[in-house]
Amino acid sequence: MSQASQAAQGGRTTPSARTSRPMVLAGGAVLLVAVGLVVLMLARPSSSSPSDTGTGSSTSAPAETSADVGFARDMAVHHQQAVEMAFVVRDRTADVAVRRLAYDIINTQANQRGMMLGWLETWGRSKSSPGPPMAWMGHAFTSRGDGALMPGMATDAELDALRAAKGRDAEVRFLRLMTAHHRAGAEMAQAAADAAGTEEIRNLASGMVLGQRSEIALMADMLKERGATD
CATH class of the missing domain: 1.20.5 (Single alpha-helices involved in coiled-coils or other helix-helix interfaces)
Structure with missing residues (x-):
């Protein structure tokens, strides 16, 4: 200024x-x-939101079993791990391009996660579900107990290996893990863009699809530059 x-x-x-x-x-x-x-x-739910057929205080809130609520919960968890991995690699490499990508992921996905959690609160919905993830997509996911709560998410062992890595090794591990993470995230976001009843979720999910597919292409080039593949 x-x-x-x-x-x-x-x-x-x-x-x-x-x-x-x-x-x-x-x-x-x-x-x-x-x-x-x-x-x-x-943050305000649109007036065109579907009528509530579940529990909650708002009559205009999406139903408990809706794609809107399910996606907001699941993608908030998915994003949380992406942000965690981005913080890890940021501190384990001096490469400008990788650190810039990590910074973008931290800011974008932390912001989107905050929006989704805010909508859940506004809708009177809990931020977690007692049921399995992705049930709203018609195929609930059963965790293998290795820390990967949904498709594309890294396992506990993969996260530990990323934390222990440095330099090029950390960069390649991160780019591979984040590529898989983005592919599954884009698939989930496309399902939400197609099935959601609220304008907020449809718009956010559609933007996620474009953004994550663009980053997948970017990461493929970055892996090639390091003599690696996804």
């Missing part, structure tokens, strides 16, 4: 310099209000 210019004569500031500072502060306040309104609009 640029500073207001000052014209000093005899150690005194001109009137124009004194009046510019309140204008800058006022402009900043307007920007903060505008950003706040955008956040509220994103």
Whole structure:
């Protein structure tokens, strides 16, 4: 942010310099209000949301068994591991491209996760489900007990190996794990984009499909540069 210019004569500031500072502060306040309104609009369920046929306080909230609620819960968990892996590799390589990718994943997926958890709260739905993941897709996933709670997620052993790796080894491990993670995530997001009843989930899921497919292509090139494949 640029500073207001000052014209000093005899150690005194001109009137124009004194009046510019309140204008800058006022402009900043307007920007903060505008950003706040955008956040509220994103977090508010649309009036076209399907009627609730389950439990909850809102009559316009998606049903407990809906694709909207199921996707928000499952993808929040899926995103959480992606963010964790991105933090791990960020601290284990000095490669600018990999660190930039990790930074993008951390920011994008942490933000999306926050939005989905916020919608669940607004809808009066719990943030976790007592049933198995992906039941909303018509094929519930049964965990193998290795830490991979859904397709594409890394196992506990794979995460431990990533944490122990450094340099090129860490980069290749991360790119392979994240490629598998994104492929399964994009498939889940496409299912939600097709089946969701709320505009919020349809729009978010459609954006996820495009974003993660783009990153899959980017990671394929990065693996080739390191003499590896996915």
